[in-house]
Structures are given as C-alpha cells and as structure tokens.
Amino acid sequence: MDAERPPLPPYLTPEDAARKARGAEDAWNSRDPARVALAYTADCHWRNRGEFIKGRPEIEAFLTRKWQKELDYRLIKEVWAYTDDRIAVRFAYEWHDDSGNWFRSYGNENWEFDARGLMQRRIASINDLPIKEADRLFHWPLGRRPDDHPGLTDLGL
Template sequence: MAALVPPFDEESAIAKVQRAEDLWNTKDPAKVALAYTEDSEWRNRDVFLRGRAQIIDFLTQKWEAEKEYKLRKHLFCFTHNKIAVEFEYEFVDADGQWWRAYGIEHWTFDEHGLMQRRDMSANNIPIKEAERMFR
C-alpha cells in the first residue's frame, strides 16, 4: 500500500481514515503503534501518553478490557497535515455490558505520514446487545 503523506486532498484524507480504521480493528497494539511517530503525543479522554511504548501499553490494556471491539471512523475535515474524524465503536466489558462510544479525533501528521499528535474525546453509552450496529 502506498504511503499517505501530507499535503492531504480529499481522496488521500479519506484513504488515511480508512487505513486507520482497518489498522485499529486488527487490535494489534504493536502494529497500530507503527502508524505513530516515536515521540507521538496522545490525549485519549483524560489519559496523556507520549511515545510508542506508552501507546502499546495503553492499547494492550484497552483491548484486554474491551472485548469484541469494532470501530468505524468517518472523515470530518482536513487541511495540509491535519485530519479530523468522527468515530463510533462498540465493545463488551467483563460483566457482559455492551457499550458504544461516540467521539472525535484530531490528528497531526509529519512529512512521512506518521501521526505526531492524536487528541481524542469520546463518550460511552450503555447499549443492549440487540442494539449493536457492528457485528
């Protein structure tokens, strides 16, 4: 697959978002972390991370707790080296409660197409298994 690097146009921004969705749905923390710079900075709700090692630890814990995780991302807007996405994902917790998260992310990329900064805000709502959108 070709590298998707700034400056983004609509086609490359949509492709970058789809690539991120596909990558996160692997639920492979080490593989996901390679899409970020070595010193990438994250804000994930109220958690602040820096660097691939922290990203891997965070995602490992996330996907140990969030079983049957399935994510969808949608391009919201873009500019030269920035992309904003809306997203929703579903998971089931250890107690069997299903959840859907809704949120937005702002991404900033370096010249190689690696994400330097990721700011994420989201809310979780409890849902019934029958209300799941993603199977």
C-alpha cells in the same frame, strides 16, 4: 528511520483523507497494539479522554490495556475535515466488558502528521453509551470492516 505511511501530507483531496482514516480504522480493528503503534512517530503525543500518552511504548501499553477491557471491539471512522497535515475524524465503536455489558463509544479525533505520514499528535474526546446487545449495529467478523458494511453516516450515527 521509520517507513513512510502513505498517503502522505499534504492531504488535498477527500479521497486522500478518507484513505488515511480507513487505514487507521483497519489497523485499530486488528486490535494489535504493536501494529497500531507503528503508525505514530516515536515521540507522538496523545490525549485520550483524560489520559496523556507520549511515545510508542506508552501507546502500545495503553492499547494493550484498552483491548483487554474492551472486548469484541469493532470501530468505524469517518473524516470530518482535513487540511495540509491534519485530519479530523469522528468515530464510533462497539464493545463489551467482561460482564457482558455492551457499549457504543462515540468520539472525535484530531490528527497531525509529519512529512512521512506518521501521526505525531492525536487528540481524542470519547463518550461511552451503554447499549443493549440487541441494539448493536457493528456485526462483521472481528478484524477489518468489510467494504460493503455501512459507515457512520449510512447507519445514522
């Protein structure tokens, strides 16, 4: 049996939803596919752009491919809406490819959780915008975003 992933649904306060989103952001900023995959149910369903993924092994394989392509990845998530067992977030992340071309990727995710706080469904829509390296906004050291680093709203995103 999988361990619980607090906070657990129902998500009744903005603080509960924000803690859940920040936990996901922190995990994704670790760029550790195995760690990230543990936050999802064993049979989780994803739609990521036009790719359909089911279960932890496919999630882990997808994330491994993602972070081999999206180098120096830094992500910020922000809650858009929440209710009961669902949270909607908007996000932006910056990365570069192996040729040094920088991008800012923008998107929205819809999340659905089981009673243990594991995500059982993730639906993501994402667009990539080429940017100049000088236009980057996410400059913290790789890993967790510092608590004092501005979020999306504060950055005007």
